[in-house]
Amino acid sequence: MSSATLKKYYEGAEKILVAIDCIIFGFDKETLKLLLFKRKIAPFAGEWSLIGSFVQSGESVPEAAQRVLEESTGLNNVYLEEMGSYSDLQRDPGSRVISIAHYALIRLDEHKQQLVETHQARWFPYDDLPDLILDHQEMTQNALAKLRRKARYQPIGFELLPEKFTLPQLQLLYQAIYQKKLDRRNFRKKILSMKILEKLDEKDKTNSRKGAFLYRFDEKKYQELERKGMNFEL
Amino acid sequence: MSSATLKKYYEGAEKILVAIDCIIFGFDKETLKLLLFKRKIAPFAGEWSLIGSFVQSGESVPEAAQRVLEESTGLNNVYLEEMGSYSDLQRDPGSRVISIAHYALIRLDEHKQQLVETHQARWFPYDDLPDLILDHQEMTQNALAKLRRKARYQPIGFELLPEKFTLPQLQLLYQAIYQKKLDRRNFRKKILSMKILEKLDEKDKTNSRKGAFLYRFDEKKYQELERKGMNFEL
DNA sequence: ACAAAAGTGTTTAGCTTACACCCATGG
DNA sequence: CCATGGGTGTAAGCTAAACACTTTTGT
Numbered sequence A, B: 001m002s003s004a005t006l007k008k009y010y011e012g013a014e015k016i017l018v019a020i021d022c023i024i025f026g027f028d029k030e031t032l033k034l035l036l037f038k039r040k041i042a043p044f045a046g047e048w049s050l051i052g053s054f055v056q057s058g059e060s061v062p063e064a065a066q067r068v069l070e071e072s073t074g075l076n077n078v079y080l081e082e083m084g085s086y087s088d089l090q091r092d093p094g095s096r097v098i099s100i101a102h103y104a105l106i107r108l109d110e111h112k113q114q115l116v117e118t119h120q121a122r123w124f125p126y127d128d129l130p131d132l133i134l135d136h137q138e139m140t141q142n143a144l145a146k147l148r149r150k151a152r153y154q155p156i157g158f159e160l161l162p163e164k165f166t167l168p169q170l171q172l173l174y175q176a177i178y179q180k181k182l183d184r185r186n187f188r189k190k191i192l193s194m195k196i197l198e199k200l201d202e203k204d205k206t207n208s209r210k211g212a213f214l215y216r217f218d219e220k221k222y223q224e225l226e227r228k229g230m231n232f233e234l
Numbered sequence C: 001a002c003a004a005a006a007g008t009g010t011t012t013a014g015c016t017t018a019c020a021c022c023c024a025t026g027g
Numbered sequence D: 001c002c003a004t005g006g007g008t009g010t011a012a013g014c015t016a017a018a019c020a021c022t023t024t025t026g027t
Helices: A003-011 A061-073 A113-118 A136-153 A156-160 A167-178 A184-193 A219-227 B003-011 B061-073 B113-118 B136-153 B156-160 B167-178 B184-193 B219-227
Strands: A015-028 A031-038 A051-054 A079-086 A097-105 A121-125 A164-166 A197-204 A212-217 B015-028 B031-038 B051-054 B079-086 B097-105 B121-125 B164-166 B197-204 B212-217
Touching: A015 A061, A015 A079, A015 A136, A015 A156, A031 A061, A031 A167, A051 A061, A061 A079, A061 A097, A061 A113, A079 A136, A079 B079, A097 A136, A097 A156, A113 A121, A136 A156, A136 A167, A156 A167, A164 A167, A164 A197, A167 A184, A167 A212, B015 B061, B015 B079, B015 B136, B015 B156, B031 B061, B031 B167, B051 B061, B061 B079, B061 B097, B061 B113, B079 B136, B097 B136, B097 B156, B113 B121, B136 B156, B136 B167, B156 B167, B164 B167, B164 B197, B167 B184, B167 B212
Parallel strands: A015 A097, B015 B097
Antiparallel strands: A015 A031, A015 A051, A015 B015, A031 A121, A079 A097, A164 A212, A197 A212, B015 B031, B015 B051, B031 B121, B079 B097, B164 B212, B197 B212
C-alpha cells in the first residue's frame, strides 16, 4: 500500500470528541452515595450531572479518568473501573460526543471536602438522586449493576471503607450494595473464614457502648488466595 | 455561559480517531477458535490482526461493531459485547487511535465461508494463535477472560453452538471455555435441572453409533427464570 | 461380537441457612 | 441496673462432587 493510500486510510476517517464521565460512589454509615455536580456550562447549566471531561490528545483514557477524579476529589489513588461507552448520536445536544463511563469507589473520610464546595458538588444517597442530564441516569444504573456483580468475586467493597473498619460497618456496606439484609453470624463466619482481615486491638466505640473491634483489609493475603484460585463470594 | 464560551468548550477539545476491534469466537468440535485477518494496510500489512474499523460520524459504537461483524462474516444477528477501550498513546504507530474492543460469538455453521476467503481470514484455535499486531494479543486475552466470567452467570455459551446440539457437544464447549474437564453425569444433571433445554426427538449420529439426542435452547424459559432471579452456574 | 460413545443414580462431604442467647459498657 | 449494639455456635437442608456400569448400534 502506498503512503498516499495509508494517509487516506487514517485521514479519511472521522475524528470524534471523546469524553469520560465518572460515577463516584461513597459509603456513609449505612447508605451508598453518589457525588454529583452542578453543571457549569450550557447546555443544561445548573442541572445535576456526573463529572466528566474530554480526553486530551496527550492522555490515554485511564489517565483522563484519573485526572478527572483528582480534580474533583483531590484523590489520586482511587479504585477506578471503566464500564463502557455511550455513543448515541443524539446523546449530547452540544456536540457529537462518545463518552467512556467509569465508576470510582472512594473513602468519604479521605476526600477533600473543600473541593466538593469548589465544584458545587453534593453527595446524594443512591436511592434518592435528583434528575440527571443526558444519559447520566442510565450510566448511574449501569454502574451500580457492575459494582454489584464485581463485588461478588472481588473484594472491592473495602475501597469504600476507611482503612480501619468494624465488621458491623462492613456488613452494612454489603447490605447497601446488595440491598438486602444479611445474617450477622453467617456474614462474620464467611468473611473471617476468608482470612483476608487483620484484627486490630482497637475498638471503635462510636456506635455502641461495648465497642466493635477494628479490622484492616490484608491486601497481601488476598492476593495470595487469589493466585491459588479462591472465589470471593458475599 | 455565553454561546462563545460554549463553542470554545466543545471546540477547544481535541477530536480523536475512534476505532472498534472485534474478537470473533467460534467453536468447532472441541476447540474454541478465533477468526483472524491478514491486514491489508500499512503499517503491518500482511500480518495477522483482529478485524476492525473506524467509528463513522453517523453511527454509534454498537452500530459500528455490528457493521464490522456483518462485513466480515455476513451475519447480522450476532452476540456482541463491548469489552473496553484501548487508548495508549503509542498503541497504533499509524495515528493516535482509541479502540473500543468487542467480542462476538458466532456459530461456525452459519457464517459465510465465502467472506472468510474474501477477507483473507482464517480460523485459529485459541491456544495456537499467530503473533498479532498492535495490542491485539492483549485484547484477545481479555476477551477470553470476559467470556469466561460472563458464561458463569449467563448462558451465552449457546451462542456458539448450532440451533440444535447434543449434550456432549455442549459439555465440550464448556470444557473449552473453562479449560477443564467436567464430569459427564454432573454436567448433565445440572444443565437439565435448569430446564432451559428442549429435548428433541432427533438424534445426531455423527459422533457415535448410538447417537446423541439433540436439544434446543429455550430462550423463553430462560428469560422467565432470569426474571425470577435464578443463577446460571456451570 | 465388539468397539465407541451415550446415558443413567447413589453416596458423601461441604456449604449455606436459620436461629437465640450472653457480653461489655456508658449513662 | 438497664439499654444498646457486639459477639458467638449448632443443627438441618441442600448443593456439589466423586464415582462405574449398562445401552445402543454400525461395522
